[in-house]
Amino acid sequence: MVKRISKFADRVYELTRRIPRGKVMTYGQLAKLAGNPKAARAVGLLMKQNPDAPNTPCHRVVAADGSLTGYSGGGVSVKESMLKDEGVIFNGEKVDLGISRISGVT
């Protein structure tokens, strides 16, 4: 029924789905592109409520400082492994936003 949960959620999922492999997007950045720079919380909420279905790689979404947060697909550990496996550069326990963070969405 392809029911749009809401304009915001639909937008967030769309952007999340567009995240290229080997790169990550922060909740704040995602929220901003979605239309509300302060809705980072709402964005994370949607990720958790929705499965990490193959169409929504929420594992490519990290916190603003590059630290990983929850992951309904198993936990942060799994998320970290996935990102590394995709080519994301990790700086200790955080993602190297200076390299893996998306700057030009295009």
Added chain:
DNA sequence: AAAATGACGGTGT
């Protein structure tokens, strides 16, 4: 309609 919830972000200590 109102209250409660949460995978955030920023700032201060």
Added chain:
DNA sequence: TACACCGCCATTT
């Protein structure tokens, strides 16, 4: 770097 507090928002009950 780690922890605590506040502010913001959308979703769900």
